[in-house]
Amino acid sequence: MIRRGKWIAALTVCMALLLCAGCSGKNEENDGQDQIPSETRKEEPEAGQKEQKERKELKQAELPQFIPNGIRSVSLTKDGEEFLHISREPAEYKMQFDYWEILNPYDENVTMNTEVMFEMYKELCGLAFDTPVQPEEGTDTGISGSDMGYRVEYVDTLDDSLAQSTDEADTVAEVILGKEDGNGGRYAAVKGSEDQVYVLPEMSLQMIFGRKPFDYILKIPVLVSAETLKDVEITADGKQYRVQVDVAADSYRFEKKEVEKKEFAALYQAISGIRMVSEMNEERSQEKEEPHLTVSLHRNMEGAPDVEVSYYPYDDEYDSVAVDGKERFLVRKEDVEAVIEEIEGAF
Numbered sequence: 001m002i003r004r005g006k007w008i009a010a011l012t013v014c015m016a017l018l019l020c021a022g023c024s025g026k027n028e029e030n031d032g033q034d035q036i037p038s039e040t041r042k043e044e045p046e047a048g049q050k051e052q053k054e055r056k057e058l059k060q061a062e063l064p065q066f067i068p069n070g071i072r073s074v075s076l077t078k079d080g081e082e083f084l085h086i087s088r089e090p091a092e093y094k095m096q097f098d099y100w101e102i103l104n105p106y107d108e109n110v111t112m113n114t115e116v117m118f119e120m121y122k123e124l125c126g127l128a129f130d131t132p133v134q135p136e137e138g139t140d141t142g143i144s145g146s147d148m149g150y151r152v153e154y155v156d157t158l159d160d161s162l163a164q165s166t167d168e169a170d171t172v173a174e175v176i177l178g179k180e181d182g183n184g185g186r187y188a189a190v191k192g193s194e195d196q197v198y199v200l201p202e203m204s205l206q207m208i209f210g211r212k213p214f215d216y217i218l219k220i221p222v223l224v225s226a227e228t229l230k231d232v233e234i235t236a237d238g239k240q241y242r243v244q245v246d247v248a249a250d251s252y253r254f255e256k257k258e259v260e261k262k263e264f265a266a267l268y269q270a271i272s273g274i275r276m277v278s279e280m281n282e283e284r285s286q287e288k289e290e291p292h293l294t295v296s297l298h299r300n301m302e303g304a305p306d307v308e309v310s311y312y313p314y315d316d317e318y319d320s321v322a323v324d325g326k327e328r329f330l331v332r333k334e335d336v337e338a339v340i341e342e343i344e345g346a347f
Contacts (some may be wrong), residue, residue, distance in 0.1 A: 003021050003095070005166050030077070056168065058153060060192055063129045064173035066154040068121040070163035073153035075104075076209060080147035084213050086117060088166070093228050093304035102202055105213050111223040111322045116216050123207045124152060127175075127188075132196045141187035142178030149176045149191075150208070177205065179287060219276040219323050219331070222297075226268060230300040234271070236293050236340045241347050243267070254347050263346065275327040276321060280323045284314045292319060292336050293343075311336045 076084040085104035090096075100112040135141055153169035155162070176194065178187035185199035232243040243264065244253040252264035291310040298306050311319040311331065318330040 058157065058172040059170060061156075061171050061173035062190060062192060062193055064127075064152065064175065065129070065158070065170075066125060066156070066173075067158055067160060067163055068118050068125055069160055070155040070157060070166075071121050071124070071152060072155065072169035073151075074121070074124065075151040077150065078148050078209055084216070086112070086216070093174070093225075093299065093301045095223075095225055098223060102213060102216060104216070106328070107326070109222050109326075111218040111220060113216055113218045116211070120208055120216075123204050124150070126204060127200050129188075129190065129198050131198070133199050135197060136182075136189070140179065141188045142187075143176050143187055143194055143197065146176045146178050148209075149174065151175075152157065177317065213281050217294070219322055220273055221276060221320055221331075222307050223272070224297050224299075224307060226264075228296045228299050228301050228304050231298040232268070232271075233298070234343060235291070236289070236343050239344070241343060267342065267346045270339050274321075274331050274335050274339055276331055277318070278330050279328055280320055282312075284312060284320050289313050291322075291341055292333075 048091075055303055071088075073087045074085070075082055082104055082118050085102065087101055087103050088099050089101045089108065090099045098111060098113050100117060101108045101116060102110055102112065115342040136285040151172065151174045152183070153172045155166045155169055156171040157163050157166070174191035176189045176191055178189070181199055184202055186202050188198045188200045188204055189196060226245060227247045231245060231248070234241040234243070242255055244251075245264070246252075250261060252259050252261060254263075254267075289312060291312045294308065294310040296306065296308045306320075308324055310322045312322065312327070313332060314333075317333060319333050319336050320327050321329045321331055
C-alpha cells in the first residue's frame with residue numbers, strides 16, 4: 001500500500017496534471033509520482049492501429065530479459081485465475097502516465113499508481129533465466145499442471161531510449177511457476193521450454209504476487225485533464241450546478257459567472273480529489289436512495305469518453321463511488337460532505 005506521505009505527494013502532482021494536458025517527460029518510470037511532465041501530448045496510433053496492435057503476433061521468448069520501460073503488458077495468474085492484467089493503452093486524450101490501465105479487475109477509468117507499478121516491474125526484470133538447474137531425480141517441481149504464472153509483453157531491447165521510443169511490444173514471455181524448492185526459491189519454466197527448469201527467488205515472487213489490485217491504483221475515482229473538458233455538470237444534495245471550461249481560451253464559468261482560473265482550479269481539484277479508502281466488501285443496501293453528489297464530465301475531444309462519478313449513501317461512515325454506473329470503492333462520507341459545502345460556496 002502507498003504510504004500517506006507518498007500518497008499526498010502523488011495526489012498533489014496529479015491534481016496539477018488535471019489542469020493541464022501534461023504528458024510525461026522522457027522517462028516513463030515513476031511518471032505522475034515524482035515528476036511534473038513537460039510535454040503536452042504525444043502522437044499516438046489511431047483506433048484502427050490499436051486494434052492491429054492487439055492482433056500482432058509476438059515472438060516467443062526462450063530466455064526472458066527486459067527492462068521496466070520496455071514492458072507493455074503484464075498478466076498475473078494465481079490459483080488458475082488471472083487476478084491482475086496491466087496494459088499500456090495510449091490515447092490522444094490521455095496524459096502519458098494515464099496510458100496504463102488495469103484491464104482486470106478494473107477498467108480504463110481507474111487511475112494507475114505508476115510508482116507502485118514500476119516497483120513491481122523492477123522485480124519482474126530481476127528474475128533471471130540464465131542458469132537452469134537439475135532437480136534431484138523424483139523431485140516434483142510442480143511445473144506440470146501448475147496454476148500459477150505470469151505473462152509479459154515487452155520490447156526486446158535493453159536500450160532504455162529505444163524501449164521508450166517503441167510503442168508496441170514485439171516479444172512475449174510466459175513463465176510457469178511450480179512449487180517452492182525448500183531453499184528460498186520456486187521452480188519455474190518458460191512456456192514452450194518446460195524441460196529447462198529454473199529457480200526464482202521466492203521473496204521477489206511474493207513482492208510481485210502479494211499485492212492486491214487496489215494497491216496499484218491512485219486512490220481517486222477518476223483523473224481527467226481539464227484541457228479535455230467542455231463542461232462539468234454537478235448535482236449536489238439535489239441542487240444542480242454547471243461549470244463551463246475552455247482551457248485554450250483561459251475561460252471558466254460557474255453558471256453565467258466568469259471566474260478566474262484559480263477559482264476553477266480549486267473547485268476542480270476538490271471534486272476530483274475525494275480519496276477512496278477501500279474496495280466495497282458488499283453491495284450497498286440502500287438501492288433506492290439518490291446519490292449525495294454526482295459529477296458529470298463532458299469532453300471536448302472526439303473519442304474521449306464522458307465520465308460520470310456518483311457518491312451514494314453506504315453506511316454511517318462511508319459513501320460508495322460509482323464511475324459510469326460501476327460501484328467498486330468506498331470514500332469517507334465526511335469528505336463528500338466537505339466537497340458539497342465547497343461547491344455550494346463556489347456558486
